[in-house]
Each structure stands twice: as structure tokens, then as C-alpha cells.
Amino acid sequence: MDRKSLLMAASLLVVPSLYSCQPGDDTVKLAVIDKLNNSPGISAEVKDGVVDLNGEVPNDSAKVAAEDAVKKVNGVKAVNNNIMVEPVIPTPPPMPEDTGGQQ
Secondary structure, three states: OOHHHHHHHHHHHHHHHHHOOOOOHHHHHHHHHHHOOOOOOEEEEEEOOEEEEEEEEOOHHHHHHHHHHHHOOOOOOEEEEOOEEOOOOOOOOOOOOOOOOOO
């Protein structure tokens, strides 16, 4: 067997073994939950390396931060960010003062 054929055969053995080193969904989920530890109200599900984020956060920056953190986890292939931003409830205007009928 010549050198080129030997290198080709070796690469065919190495590539599948590298792919099989990807962490499983349970391992990925544990790492995702660890990354989201400071983000209460967010839950995650993992299937085939795809993470679904759900829950509710107070603002858009918290939503984006959660997605960015999860994308960095080893084994995450994609993130579906289904996190909802809490609606802003306007404060009611102040009530007019009661003058007691005096002018």
C-alpha cells in the first residue's frame, strides 16, 4: 500500500471518531443549564444538539444574552430562542388632588 492510500485510509478512520466525540444531549443540557444559572425564568430542552429556550425575561438584552451564552456551549448546533420579553406595564398617571370644593 502506498503512502497516499495509507493516509486516506487513516483519515477515514479518524473523521468518524472525531464526530462521535460530540457530547450527548444530556451533557449539553447540563452545560446549558449551568450557563443559564443566573437567568431565572428560562428553561431549555436539547434534541440532537438543537437547544430550545423558553421562558420570560424582563428585557431584550436578557433574551439576547441567554442565547449568546448558550451558543458557546460545546455540542450546541443551533438555538431556537422562544424566550418572551415581559410586557412593560405603564404606571398610571397621578390622580388629581382633591381640593375639597374650594377654589
